[in-house]
Amino acid sequence: MKARILIATTLALLSTSIALTGCGGPSEDASSSKTAPAAALCAPHSILNCPSCNPEIVDSMGFCAEHGVPEAICTKCRSDLEAMYRAENDWCGGHNLPESQCEACNPGVLDKWKHMGEQQTQSSASDPCTDHQIQNCPFCSPEVMDLMGFCGGHGVPEAVCTQCRTDLEQAFRSEGDWCEAHGLPESHCETCNPSALDSYKSSQMAPSPKEEEPAVAVFTVNTPRARSFPSLTCSTDSSVIRLASANVAERVGVHIEEVQRGKLRKTLEAPATVEYDSRAYARLAPRAAGIVVEVRRNLGDKVEAGDVLIVLDAAALGAAKSELLQAAARVDLWEKNSQRERALLEKGLSTEKDTLLAESELVESRIDLASAKQRLANLGLSSQQIEVVAEEGDSTSLLSIAAPFAGFVVGLSTVLGEVASPEQSIISVADTSRMWVILDVDQTQIRLVKRGQPVLLTAEGWSGETHAGHITWLSSEVDRKTRTVKVRAEFANPGGMLRAQSFGTARIVTRDDEEVVLVPKDAVQWEGCCNVAFEQKSPTEFVPRKLRLGYDAGDHFEVLSGLSGGESVVTQGSFILKTELRKGSIGAGCCEVEYLDK
Numbered sequence: 001m002k003a004r005i006l007i008a009t010t011l012a013l014l015s016t017s018i019a020l021t022g023c024g025g026p027s028e029d030a031s032s033s034k035t036a037p038a039a040a041l042c043a044p045h046s047i048l049n050c051p052s053c054n055p056e057i058v059d060s061m062g063f064c065a066e067h068g069v070p071e072a073i074c075t076k077c078r079s080d081l082e083a084m085y086r087a088e089n090d091w092c093g094g095h096n097l098p099e100s101q102c103e104a105c106n107p108g109v110l111d112k113w114k115h116m117g118e119q120q121t122q123s124s125a126s127d128p129c130t131d132h133q134i135q136n137c138p139f140c141s142p143e144v145m146d147l148m149g150f151c152g153g154h155g156v157p158e159a160v161c162t163q164c165r166t167d168l169e170q171a172f173r174s175e176g177d178w179c180e181a182h183g184l185p186e187s188h189c190e191t192c193n194p195s196a197l198d199s200y201k202s203s204q205m206a207p208s209p210k211e212e213e214p215a216v217a218v219f220t221v222n223t224p225r226a227r228s229f230p231s232l233t234c235s236t237d238s239s240v241i242r243l244a245s246a247n248v249a250e251r252v253g254v255h256i257e258e259v260q261r262g263k264l265r266k267t268l269e270a271p272a273t274v275e276y277d278s279r280a281y282a283r284l285a286p287r288a289a290g291i292v293v294e295v296r297r298n299l300g301d302k303v304e305a306g307d308v309l310i311v312l313d314a315a316a317l318g319a320a321k322s323e324l325l326q327a328a329a330r331v332d333l334w335e336k337n338s339q340r341e342r343a344l345l346e347k348g349l350s351t352e353k354d355t356l357l358a359e360s361e362l363v364e365s366r367i368d369l370a371s372a373k374q375r376l377a378n379l380g381l382s383s384q385q386i387e388v389v390a391e392e393g394d395s396t397s398l399l400s401i402a403a404p405f406a407g408f409v410v411g412l413s414t415v416l417g418e419v420a421s422p423e424q425s426i427i428s429v430a431d432t433s434r435m436w437v438i439l440d441v442d443q444t445q446i447r448l449v450k451r452g453q454p455v456l457l458t459a460e461g462w463s464g465e466t467h468a469g470h471i472t473w474l475s476s477e478v479d480r481k482t483r484t485v486k487v488r489a490e491f492a493n494p495g496g497m498l499r500a501q502s503f504g505t506a507r508i509v510t511r512d513d514e515e516v517v518l519v520p521k522d523a524v525q526w527e528g529c530c531n532v533a534f535e536q537k538s539p540t541e542f543v544p545r546k547l548r549l550g551y552d553a554g555d556h557f558e559v560l561s562g563l564s565g566g567e568s569v570v571t572q573g574s575f576i577l578k579t580e581l582r583k584g585s586i587g588a589g590c591c592e593v594e595y596l597d598k
Helices: 002-017 079-087 111-125 166-174 196-203 315-346 352-378 383-392 574-581
Strands: 239-242 256-258 260-276 281-284 290-295 308-313 398-402 407-412 427-430 434-442 454-459 467-478 484-492 503-520 531-538 541-552 556-561 568-570 592-595
Touching: 239 574, 260 454, 290 315, 308 427, 315 352, 315 383, 352 383, 434 454, 434 503, 454 484, 503 541, 531 574, 541 574, 568 574
Parallel strands: none
Antiparallel strands: 239 541, 239 592, 256 568, 260 434, 260 503, 281 427, 290 308, 308 398, 407 427, 434 484, 454 467, 454 503, 467 484, 503 556, 531 541, 531 568, 541 556
16 A cells, blocks of 8 residues: 555656656557458468568558558568568568668668658548548548458557547547547547447458468467567657656656676575485395305495405305316316227227217216306306316305495495395495485476586585586486476585485576676566666666566576666666556656657
């Protein structure tokens, strides 16, 4: 309630301090367009009455006196033309017009159509009605309402549209139908007479049925205002708000700040859990059941690759070694028998059958020897250790568990004399020089996360200490219960400060730019179709700038277009200027607002 009283008081102060020189015309709506005559949809551009495919309609549709170009190619009246011009690389992004129609960039470019405007003016001057002295008078010739069609840009039939036909104002005044406050006929002023335009809705021209569906479907979504794109057809930035004197701004509390260029860092916060890097973490179990006879390393001990950690007495190992020695002995025996039988066969003292039988036994014994070696390999013995068993006739049953890589013993769950089996690990080794951190990111924000992005971690127990890492993996599924997505980051941990299963808070750096344009939030106002900021050009002049906003940076917005840095913009008091800009929709204003054709 206090806010409403403050705004009302401020407006009252303005009304006594600023010269009232007129309301000015309301800005065009972003979706406005004058409905084109019904025609077939052109295939290349998917629009009705396409001037590129049907040049003859440029003459038939007449001249748009409001914007100085033929009606058929007027992008301000026909918003469906923009895509066609963009496809033809004929578009001026600075002024939201085709390059071929932009007088600001190409002075004199509209001169080639002046003759159409002059011809239309001469035609309008001929045969005016006797009562109102205008051509195509809707009061004297009601049939022109249907002939001239409907003005979709202003919501009334073209024949009675005072914003398109400037010659009508005097006729409406003579009929006693004029709203001085808003510069419109009373019968068209929805501010004074809500629903005044409903009576014209039935006269809107419906386009002919489309022959085929367009290639692109457009859906309306509920986009937050801060992320809305500036309207392409809105003429807001063609206005100038001019105060009556320089001290008025001070009296109503207008403050000015400079638009800065600075560093922008945007982070996304998520809960995190520290884990071992699974590529350097091993839970070790014996290859065969046995009794623990020696524990050579304890918890926390540093180990190197190949160091023996635990020794067991495993009967399976002794049996496998015995099988190897027996197989090796059989191979030696049958190699000698095979050689002897072949020598006797050459002398005619043996049969070929005996020779083949000896060679067959030799092959089988070699297969048994290979199987025995494989069984020892399966129990964890290296090829060198297996050769030592064969050469030295070792048949002991002592089975060793060795470290697969360098690191620390992080788990030990056995004691001397305990029976250990392959089903359960008894010792764990981890390389803690690098750790993983698992983040739980809300599924609504996962679109901001990418591999390689920096991550800042604050772990429990280390307040004030920040660890830096980067994202290496994003899960492809959403958790059914928490509706979060798992994200993995890798961190260097040379000092061992990060410990597995500890919790923390991670901040993913989703944006880190050295220099961006930043505008204070208080300077940004929603004008109705665009976000605007008011740039101060002089102590008494303010120009609205249409903005495309990026990230929310706390007290500032990132500006993607509309400002380049260094401009002076209104912060406190910007709402007052916005009300003056939109005075056509809230009643008579109290600032001088000019609408300049750029």
